[in-house]
Amino acid sequence: MSLGQVIALVAAAAIAGGAIDRRVKGKVGNERLLLALVVTAALLTYVTGLLDKLPDPEKVIEDVAVALGPWTYVLVGGLAFLETGAFVGLVAPGEFAVIVGGVVAAQGEIDIVPLIGLVWFCAIAGDSVSFYIGQRLGRGFLEKHGGKVQITPERLEKVEDYFERYGGRTILIGRFIGLVRALAPFIAGSSGMTYRGFIPYSIVGTGLWASTFCMLGYIFYRSFEQVAGIAGKATVAFGFVVAVVFGTVWAYRKLRQPGERRKLEAWLDRQGRRPLLRPVAFVVRPLWRRVLLPLGRLLAPPVRFLIHRVTPGELGLEFTTAIAIGAVGFYVFALYALILARDPGLTPADGTFQSTALELRQSFLTDVAEVVSALGSLPVTGLAVLVTAGWLWWKRGRGEAIMLVTAFILIYIAVHVAKAEIGRPRPAGALVGTEGSAFPSGHAAYATLYVWIALLAGRVLGVVSQVGIVVVALVLGAAIGFTRVYLGAHYWSDVAGGWGLGFGLLGLCSAVALLVFHVGQNESDGVPVRG
Template identity: 45%
Template sequence: MQLPTDRRGWVKLAAVAVAAIAAFMLIKRALPDFDAQDVLEDISGKLGAWTYAIVAVLAFLETGAFVGLVAPGETFVVLAGAVAGQGETSVVLTIGIVWFAAFMGDTVSYVLGEKLGRDFILEHGHRVRITRERFAQVERYFDSHGGKTILIGRFIGLVRALAPFIAGSSGMRYRAMAPYSILGTGLWATAFVLLGYFASKNIDAVLSNSEHVLLAFAIIVGLIVGAIVAVRFLREPENRDKVERWMQQRRGFRSILALGKSVSPQARFLAQRVTPGDLGLELTSALAALAVGSYLFIALGMLVHDQPGATVTDQALIDFCARITTDWLTSLSKVVTALGTTPAVLVATLAAAVWLGLRRHWLELVVLLVGAALILIGTPIAKEIVDRPRPDGALVDAGGPSYPSGHASHSIIYVWIALMISVRAKVGLTRGTAIVVAGIALAAAIGLSRVYLRVHYLSDVTGGWAFGVTVYALLAAVAVLVSYFRQDGQRVD
């Protein structure tokens, strides 16, 4: 949403809003027998599975080719959600496709900004309605807000289309930009797909109570505009002083003012966590991993619960493993898969816990142990909930449901241990990177060994990895917050 900056702009906005409402009411009176539900069902039936491809392309081009400056991408994303609401497509899969495509669009835009620079876009940007004024406006926003421009700007048309390009042209590191993009595109995709999904489920009720809907919409817009105007007003120190003096003079507002001052340090901390800086990037990265991990775990669980057979990808990998099966590879896979058993990960966890304890890294020690416990306890519970049968033709004995793979979820413990060693052992960037890569490679080998041995589908293994990542990402985010507030308390003392 981009608010006008002068009185003329506000008048235009109000006129457009009034015209839109008037047009809607006239159409409703002129066509009383118009059935929006039938129209939506007809559109959904014609689009069908093509919706996935179309919405992916448009979500990618939104930032990847600056199309968002010409045609806002939310329109078809909402329509894609509506198609899912009619049962023609999967709402969970639609969210994932939009999310991934939008993130890739941000990535391409970033690379273009890094390679071409701002001079290129200023010279050729007029072809996609990028003027110097519009580009400068987003640059100022980026300079003021840094990383959160990528996150919050995803919901502001002009900023969304240009922010990744400016991040690249300004020299911002990709690994610093990516977590904000993952969170922003995930929230954007989820919000607008679900908006279309739930609206299509209740379209008749919405249209039959249009007056109430318009009133509610007007109230919501009014609150949003009021909040933005208030933020702009309070941004100036003298305005904040005026408001504070006014509240101090009125007994009923003194307690509110005192409460606001008491929570302002915490609120300031949360706001700073989505701005550049080491701690902000740590928390944002953890939240990005949490978002991706939890989505994959839940989405795959829903998919295989409804359709427990092999997916297309599952079957393709099973067929490939059948073609490469040899005695020596089977023996090797049995050794690798043993590293994902409960006894093996318990030994590794206890050894790492002792190492962390001797070095007095208590917070990391707690995260390691709690994470391992949650994975070991949570995986069997998830298996019972989804209750997916295992593949046929297993090369080793395995019992119980298939999703998620316990070995795969256990393997993430090795990744976390590797990450802790690389950070706390002070081994240097090169060795630290090698240790983390080794941990990831071990987790990948353990998971894929389960597919080779025909005891899990690839989707089971992916779900197991996702569950492990979700657990440790959540605990990492909590640890960052605890560490900050603990250090803040020590500074106060």
């Protein structure tokens, strides 16, 4: 028996004996007694050596994934969903399964780009399910049973207030910390955070997480065990760094008050008078006064500005939403671009949509489709952009007008560059005139501008029914894309790629515009940049 097992045996006896004795004396309840017995059982399991006889879970997952081949998509996606959707992450870290998927992709069994998208989608779905459970069950459950684990109504209110102010950065950064990742969506839902305020941070966080660990396994698959170990250590290290950062932020906010700074300086002076600490004080005191304090004053504004960009409310939520939309859009475009660059033939979805369009064709529907499709043409969307930009400028929404025109120009350039690079042939037998390559669909890319026109118009006017206007714009954009498939001018993948490119560029332009115009407004008003 090893020294560790002896210590575990003694600890198990002490915990069990102490818990039973205190229960007999009426000093602990049944819940704490049960918890002590569970801990005792875990320690005894370690003492008996049963854990050593269990198969290595990492080796089991690796063997299963290789054996499954293409079914690895299902395995990795399922585990990514269950980690938060069913709290599996509390007992099994999901990043290892994602790394396994990257390793299998590097071996040629599956493709890495669809894998990233699948893991991304499944992680978002898991977060959403956990959030929904927390929203529907969490608060009432915590109010009813929270007292058993010292979650009082006062503490619950503090948690709700915390997520209202910092929930976004907790969801975003916590995605890379195992325990936080498993619980954050549930707590966000139970604390009263809205789904609209939750989902942008989940999209960005899960996208970064899926890309990081998929590519980690893909790039370093020849040293799989090393990568798995590095990922585990990196997760712990990242958690430590986050703790240090939050501790630093707490200290900064505390020391921002002159009285607290004077207390700290007085305490340091008292410690510096002690004989053993005088050499340390001789070095620390000038370092604090001449280096750290001036450096803190210099770095505080930009650091504070960046922190507020991932904070729910006002610009933080808008900025993160723009980044989330842009990231999803660029991923969809890149996915189809990579597939078609390798093989410009039909994707499975292309064939299905094409055959369905042929079955639905009628003269009346064709006439309607031609009219709707024309709304996505370059002249019509260009005119809509110019008219909207002029109106926004007149309404003093000059920043929005510049952003809209810039996005239109970038979409035009990107569409034509992508068409030239991919060079995909058009479908045969189109019902309308076409020119140039098929991928991506320019009509679908330009159609996304209608959604942004609706959003900008609602932002300037403060329209109460902005959601309704945006829904109409989304339906119009979708209709334009589907009519291109119906008329035989494009394949489905061309349309999806066009939508992705349009929303990607619009999200990017919106994020940049939010930062630039927010900084400009604060500087013109003489207000420190805070967000």
